[in-house]
Amino acid sequence: MKLKGSQILLKMLELEKVDIIFGYPGGTVLDIYDQLYKNKLKHILVRHEQGAVHAADGYARATGKVGVCLVTSGPGATNTVTGIATANMDSIPLVVFTGQVPTSLIGNDAFQECDITGITRPCTKHNFLVRNIEELASTIKEAFHIARTGRPGPVLVDLPKNVMAAEIDFDPAAIQIRNHEPIHKPAPKKMAQVYEMLSHAKKPLIMTGGGVILGKASSELTELARKYQIPVTGTLMGIGSFPGTDPLWLGMLGMHGTYYANMAVSHCDLLIAVGVRFDDRVTGTIETFAANAQIVQIDIDPSSINKNVVVDLPIIGATKPTLRDMLKFLAEHNYTQQAAERKEWLEQIAGWKEQFPLAYCQNGQIIKPQHVIETLHKVTKGNVIITTEVGQNQMWTAQFFPFDLPNTFITSGGLGTMGYGLPAAIGVKCAFPDKHVIDIAGDGSIQMNIQELATAAQYKINVKIVLLNNGYLGMVRQWQELFYEKRYSHTDMTYAPDFVKLAEAFGIVGLRASKPEEVEPTLLQGLALDRPVLMDFRVSRDECVYPMVGPGSSISEMKLGTREMIN
Amino acid sequence: METKEHIISILVHNKPDVLARIAGALGGKGYNIESLSVNTTTSYEISKIVMTSIGNQTTITKIENQLRRIVDVIGVDDLTNVESINRELILVKLSLTADSRAKIEKAIDTYKWKVIVSANTYLILEITGDKPQIDFAIARLEPLGIADITRTGIVALELEN
Numbered sequence: 008m009k010l011k012g013s014q015i016l017l018k019m020l021e022l023e024k025v026d027i028i029f030g031y032p033g034g035t036v037l038d039i040y041d042q043l044y045k046n047k048l049k050h051i052l053v054r055h056e057q058g059a060v061h062a063a064d065g066y067a068r069a070t071g072k073v074g075v076c077l078v079t080s081g082p083g084a085t086n087t088v089t090g091i092a093t094a095n096m097d098s099i100p101l102v103v104f105t106g107q108v109p110t111s112l113i114g115n116d117a118f119q120e121c122d123i124t125g126i127t128r129p130c131t132k133h134n135f136l137v138r139n140i141e142e143l144a145s146t147i148k149e150a151f152h153i154a155r156t157g158r159p160g161p162v163l164v165d166l167p168k169n170v171m172a173a174e175i176d177f178d179p180a181a182i183q184i185r186n187h188e189p190i191h192k193p194a195p196k197k198m199a200q201v202y203e204m205l206s207h208a209k210k211p212l213i214m215t216g217g218g219v220i221l222g223k224a225s226s227e228l229t230e231l232a233r234k235y236q237i238p239v240t241g242t243l244m245g246i247g248s249f250p251g252t253d254p255l256w257l258g259m260l261g262m263h264g265t266y267y268a269n270m271a272v273s274h275c276d277l278l279i280a281v282g283v284r285f286d287d288r289v290t291g292t293i294e295t296f297a298a299n300a301q302i303v304q305i306d307i308d309p310s311s312i313n314k315n316v317v318v319d320l321p322i323i324g325a326t327k328p329t330l331r332d333m334l335k336f337l338a339e340h341n342y343t344q345q346a347a348e349r350k351e352w353l354e355q356i357a358g359w360k361e362q363f364p365l366a367y368c369q370n371g372q373i374i375k376p377q378h379v380i381e382t383l384h385k386v387t388k389g390n391v392i393i394t395t396e397v398g399q400n401q402m403w404t405a406q407f408f409p410f411d412l413p414n415t416f417i418t419s420g421g422l423g424t425m426g427y428g429l430p431a432a433i434g435v436k437c438a439f440p441d442k443h444v445i446d447i448a449g450d451g452s453i454q455m456n457i458q459e460l461a462t463a464a465q466y467k468i469n470v471k472i473v474l475l476n477n478g479y480l481g482m483v484r485q486w487q488e489l490f491y492e493k494r495y496s497h498t499d500m501t502y503a504p505d506f507v508k509l510a511e512a513f514g515i516v517g518l519r520a521s522k523p524e525e526v527e528p529t530l531l532q533g534l535a536l537d538r539p540v541l542m543d544f545r546v547s548r549d550e551c552v553y554p555m556v557g558p559g560s561s562i563s564e565m566k567l568g569t570r571e572m573i574n
Numbered sequence: 575m576e577t578k579e580h581i582i583s584i585l586v587h588n589k590p591d592v593l594a595r596i597a598g599a600l601g602g603k604g605y606n607i608e609s610l611s612v613n614t615t616t617s618y619e620i621s622k623i624v625m626t627s628i629g630n631q632t633t634i635t636k637i638e639n640q641l642r643r644i645v646d647v648i649g650v651d652d653l654t655n656v657e658s659i660n661r662e663l664i665l666v667k668l669s670l671t672a673d674s675r676a677k678i679e680k681a682i683d684t685y686k687w688k689v690i691v692s693a694n695t696y697l698i699l700e701i702t703g704d705k706p707q708i709d710f711a712i713a714r715l716e717p718l719g720i721a722d723i724t725r726t727g728i729v730a731l732e733l734e735n
Contacts, residue, residue, distance in 0.1 A: 128595060129602045133645040136590070153645060187645065310639035313632070 008178075012140050012171040013038040016104070017046050019147040022179055025075050027051065027066065027437050029059040033079020034119060035106030038171040051437065051466060054458035056083050058430035060090020061456070064099050065431030068417045069392055070438045071223065073100045073154050080106040081119030084165075085126065089424060091161045092130040096421025097244060098221055100159035102150050103131075109169040110138060124165050132160030140173040149184040156188045158308040159221055189307065191328040198336035200320050201279075204301055205342060208277035210352045211237045214260065217244030217420065218282015218306060220413045222326035225249065228281060231334060235342070236349040237279070238356055240268040242289050243405055244420040245282070251409030252389075257356065258365070261289035262556045263402040266363035266565055269556070271356050272297050273563035280304045282326045285315040286421065295561035305329050363567055365406050367550070374523050376400070376475040376546040380407040380447065382526050383473060386534065391443040392417065392435050396428040396452030398482035400475050402552040404447045426455025432470040433463055443534060445471045451480040451500055460513035463539040471533055472541040474506060477548045485551045489566070490558070510541035521545040575630035579608065581660055581730045582634070584623040584641055585648040588614055592646045596623065599640050605633070609662075611727035620648070624729050653730045660730035662708045665690075666699045666715055667722040678718050685714065696721060 010018065016039060020028070027049040032040045043050055053059040056078045063074030074094075078087055084105040094101045108117040124134045133153050135146050143166075150162040205211060219228050225248045232239045232255050239249045240257040249256055258265035260272050272278065278300040283289070290296040293315060302318040304311075305326060312321040322329055367377040380403055383391075393408060394417040395401040401418055410416045417435055419427040428446040436444040446453075453474055463470050484498040510517030516538050520529040526544065533540040553568035586592045593612060600607060609626040627637055634652060641650045653660070668678055670693075678697065682689060691698035701711050708725065715723075 124591065125594070128591070128598050138590075308643070310636070310643055312639075314636065 008176065009174050010177040011038065011042075012143055012166070012173050012175075013042045015140075015143050015175070015177050016147065016166070016171070017042050017048060018177065018179070019144055020048060020075065023073070023148075023151045025073075028075045028077050029053055029062040029066075029434065030077035031056050031059055031079065031083060033083045033106060035080040035108060035168045036077060036166070036171070038168065039077065039104075039106075039166075049437075050077075051433070051462060051468075053430065053462050055456065056086035057090050057426070058433075058456050058459045058462065060087045060101065060103060061093065061424075061427050061430035062434035062437070062459075063101055063103075064090060064094045065394060065417050065434030066438050067094075067099050067101060067434075068431070069414050069435040071414060073102055073151055074434065075102050075104070077104045078106065079119065080108055080123070081121050083119075084121060084123040087163075088127060088130065089422075091127055091163065093419050093422045093424040093427060094161040095130045095132065097217060097419065098159050099161065100154040101161035102147075102154050103161060103163045105163060105165050107136065107165045107167040110167045111169070113167065124163065127163050130161075131163050132158075134163040134165070136165040137167065137170050140170050140175045143170060143175075144177065144179070144182050145184055148182050152184060153187055158218075189325070191325055193328075193332050194322060194324070195336070197320060197322050198332055201303060201333055202337060202340055202342060204277050204303065204320070205235070205337070208301075209348075210275045210355075211277040211279065212271050212275035212300070213237050213239045213249075214272070214278055214280040214283055215239055215241040215245040215248045216281065216283030217242065218326050219245060219248040220282075222282060222307065223413075224282070224326035224330050225413045227327055227330035227334060229253075231330060234334075235337070236353070238271060238353065240264070240271060242283050242286065242420070243418065246405055247410040247413045247416045250411040252411055256409075257360075259405050261286075261291070261562060263406065263552050263554065264556075264562065265365055265406070266554050266567065267356055267359035269554070269562040269565060270359045273299070273561070274355070275300045278302045280318070281330065282306060284311040287315070290316060291556050291560055291562035295563065363554070369523060372522055374520065374526060374544055374546045376477070376544070376550055377403050377407045378523060379473060379475060379526055379530075379544050379546065380404055383445065383447075383530055384408050386527060386530050387443060391415070391445055392439060394418065394428040394432040394435060394444070394446045396446070396448045397423045397425045398449050398452060398480070399477075399485065399550075399552050400447050400449040400452065400481075402482070403475070406552075425452040427452075429453060429456050429470070429472065430459045430462075432472075433459060433468050436468045436470045443471065445473055448472055448474045449481060450474060450476040450478060450503055450506075453506075454503070457509070460510065460515055460539070460541070464514040467538070469537060469539050471539070473530070474541060474543050475546050476503075476506065476543050477546050477550070478503065479548060481550075482552070484549075485555075488549070488551065489555070506541055506543040515539040515541060517541050517543065519543045519545070575632060577628060577630045578654070579626050579628050580634045580652055580654040581624060581626050581658065581728055582638065582641070583651045583653050583730060583732075584625065585615075586621050586623060587646040587648065588619055588621040589646050592621070592644075593623070595644050595646065596641065599644055600627075600637060603636075603640055605629070605637050605640070609727040611729050624727065626728055651732065653732055657733040658730050659733065660704055660728050661702050662705060662726055662728055663700065663702045664708055664711070664723060664725045666701065666720055668697045668699065668715070669719050669721045670695055670697060671719070674719055681714060681718060685711065687711070
């Protein structure tokens with residue numbers, strides 16, 4: 008059967024079971040869009056290509072499947088770069104199709120030509136320029152395979168216009184690709200070492216990361232912690248991999264981690280780190296990080312091991328089968344150390360928790376942002392998927408909204424991309440139309456991809472935006488307050504649109520709350536509406552995120568805010 | 575930990591951009607490539623890259639790990655920790671003048687250098703050897719008047735295996 012390149016692309020998407028793509032048309036992808044016109048594949052027209060990538064990324068994080076987007080060449084392609092780098096830092100599987108000028112014009116500085124494979128080489132897991140139609144089908148298949156296997160990541164496929172227009176016999180059964188799936192090799196010797204270390208440990212601690220969510224290993228990790236009564240802390244990317252309402256959960260560690268999580272890491276004698284890469288926001292000064300502990304690190308990517316923190320026992324492997332092996336080994340060798348032996352350690356942690364719990368002070372007539380987040384949890388009972396922007400809104404969400412399930416806290420961790428939350432929420436909502444999907448936003452970040460409100464309105468993608476509006480680039484302002492003697496250089500964003508009117512202009516609902524007593528009714532009203540809603544919460548302007556580990560400090564040295572805030 | 579030059583042998587799929595991917599992956603992480611040699615193997619589909627980089631064992635392990643992340647990389651070996659041999663090659667053009675001719679002919683005779691082009695006004699020599707041998711040769715050639723020189727990266731091969 009002879010097919011055009013553009014038809015083969017859509018056939019391959021069908022074979023990969025792609026049910027939705029996020030895209031934006033343009034000159035070099037006209038042949039593909041012409042095929043889409045006749046095709047049943049769902050396509051969401053975003054308003055900016057960055058939004059397409061974040062939407063596909065949100066879809067991927069919520070479903071565990073590969074997110075797909077399609078954009079044109081030149082500026083369409085360059086606009087995807089921030090989205091791709093975001094996905095790359097957090098190991099999110101994406102396939103990004105970009106148009107390219109015809110192969111005969113490549114290198115001629117043709118209209119809307121750019122070397123997008125060159126530009127994205129450092130921020131993709133891999134990328135391809137399809138030079139002729141013979142390579143097309145196998146390249147697409149390999150792109151999906153690479154994106155989802157091993158440590159996942161974004162793959163870009165550049166499609167010259169003439170390749171899309173060319174014709175060839177298409178036989179899906181004949182497509183052959185290299186296998187990139189790592190084979191799980193059990194390591195009984197290492198399991199024996201873990202057994203030994205656990206047997207001697209008085210103060211073990213599990214540190215869970217994004218690799219547990221990506222590796223679908225939450226149930227194994229939860230079993231390990233609960234069965235042997237090992238407390239758990241997590242990185243930002245690990246939130247949701249262990250139930251946030253479980254008494255063993257200590258919350259996030261690191262720069263804005265809880266006091267008790269950071270104290271537990273600093274005092275533990277065995278740290279079992281699973282699917283983490285020891286980001287500098289997590290470790291504080293490397294020399295003092297978990298200084299009293301032996302460290303076991305489980306990761307699928309050898310380059311993540313001994314990169315920042317030198318560990319005592321590296322175990323290279325996917326999180327799920329490795330944790331399974333560990334559970335099996337411990338059970339078979341009758342590892343029984345349990346609650347009784349942990350009592351002292353768990354009591355010590357409980358003491359830290361009692362001493363300095365996460366806290367804020369909601370008094371007076373000004374809404375505290377943490378109060379909005381806690382109330383959101385109360386009214387939804389946590390049965391939601393949350394995306395965030397980046398900054399204070401993101402940290403307060405990580406601190407004050409307990410997540411019980413993986414894939415329900417969707418945030419840009421590694422790259423810290425402002426403008427991520429709204430388009431990501433759109434992608435998540437497309438995957439889970441019956442779930443509440445809420446973007447917890449700041450007034451700075453939301454303006455970075457505010458144009459996607461039109462996408463939500465057009466397709467009736469009923470995302471909710473909880474805007475914590477403090478009129479500042481709050482996190483930068485916080486650093487200026489604490490480390491730059493309150494010189495608030497260019498962080499005041501008081502000059503902003505009226506967000507309620509702006510929402511209405513986009514054809515969605517805008518609500519506003521200015522007093523603490525309005526928070527709950529506003530949330531209830533906004534959530535009840537079967538439409539996209541932007542809720543503008545006018546919150547305290549100068550609230551800071553605490554605890555905070557200052558730059559260049561050990562994570563055991565935390566600024567805890569004023570006593571008033573703690574009480 | 576000792577900082578020294580490591581010879582790293584990398585087997586790759588001979589795909590477009592593969593060298594750019596390797597150079598980019600290392601350059602982007604702040605690692606330097608000191609010497610480089612690339613060519614296809616007995617199969618056109620597969621190329622071998624031999625590079626050298628200076629660092630302690632921790633740094634070199636990080637370099638190897640970064641290389642292994644690249645999709646088109648098949649295998650990475652540090653030949654510094656195993657028995658291996660290595661060679662570089664130089665081509666040197668020496669100008670022949672009334673003064674230099676006799677000295678050059680004497681040096682060629684002494685060091686058994688191989689003359690591959692002999693013209694009226696110049697000679698071209700081909701010299702192979704390991705790094706110290708090549709450095710030694712260049713030191714002897716310099717006083718004779720090097721008109722032009724080109725030096726390859728290191729190629730290396732493991733003895734056993």
